[in-house]
Amino acid sequence: MERTLILFKPDAIHRHLVGRILTRFEEKGLRFAGLKLFQPTRALIERHYEVHRGRPFFASLVAFMSSGPLIAAVLEGPGAIAVVRKLVGVTHGQQAEAGTIRGDFGLDQQYNLVHASDGPETAAAEIALFFTPEELASYERVTERWITRRQ
Numbered sequence: 001m002e003r004t005l006i007l008f009k010p011d012a013i014h015r016h017l018v019g020r021i022l023t024r025f026e027e028k029g030l031r032f033a034g035l036k037l038f039q040p041t042r043a044l045i046e047r048h049y050e051v052h053r054g055r056p057f058f059a060s061l062v063a064f065m066s067s068g069p070l071i072a073a074v075l076e077g078p079g080a081i082a083v084v085r086k087l088v089g090v091t092h093g094q095q096a097e098a099g100t101i102r103g104d105f106g107l108d109q110q111y112n113l114v115h116a117s118d119g120p121e122t123a124a125a126e127i128a129l130f131f132t133p134e135e136l137a138s139y140e141r142v143t144e145r146w147i148t149r150r151q
Contacts, residue, residue, distance in 0.1 A: 002080040003033060005126040007048075007115040010068035012105075017113060018071060021101055024087055025075055029147040034074035034127075034136045042066045048129055057110065064110060072130040078148055081116075081123055088116045 006025070008018050026032075045065045052058050075084060089096030093106025093113075106112045117123035127136075141147075 001076045002078065002120070002123075003074055003076045003127060004081045004084050004117045004123045005115075005130060006073045006075060006084060006117075007065075007130075008071035008073070009065060009111070009113055009115065010070065011111040012113040013069055013071065015105070015113075017105055021105075021114065022073075024101060025073075025084070028077075028083060028087060030075040030077040030080060030083065031139075031141060032073060033076045033138065034131045035071065036131075036135070037069055037071050039069050040066050044129070048126065061110060074127055074131060074136055081119065084116045085118065088114055 008021065012018055012021060042062060045062050046053070049058065049061055049065070052061065077083065087101060089100025089102040089106075091102070091112055092109040093102045093111075094108075096103035096106060098104060101114060102112050117126050
């Protein structure tokens, strides 16, 4: 079972879109292994976006992401990383396809509602940055057999 990290950015929270976005992941069949609301420190956000340090948008991204509360979620399911990336859509809301989260709710590149891990190594590192192992739950839904076929 693959896991991935989603961060609900301050714009998703302030625009009251969290429930609608969470619903899309659940309706797709993904399962939540962790979910929490918190106020991130600037240092945490800088560590999270370290790969972008030195780029022109880094300072504004860090300021935006530490400007209000975030919701961090760990989602799991078969191919969870690719599934989530497809549901989220491309980074810039104006270019994202209709039917994706950013395509339906976003118009901007920075105010794009959610962050989603882009690969297995990134997902593992990001999950460890925002969650301790004790904060993650492993369980099987009683409806699992109606969502994915056992291999």
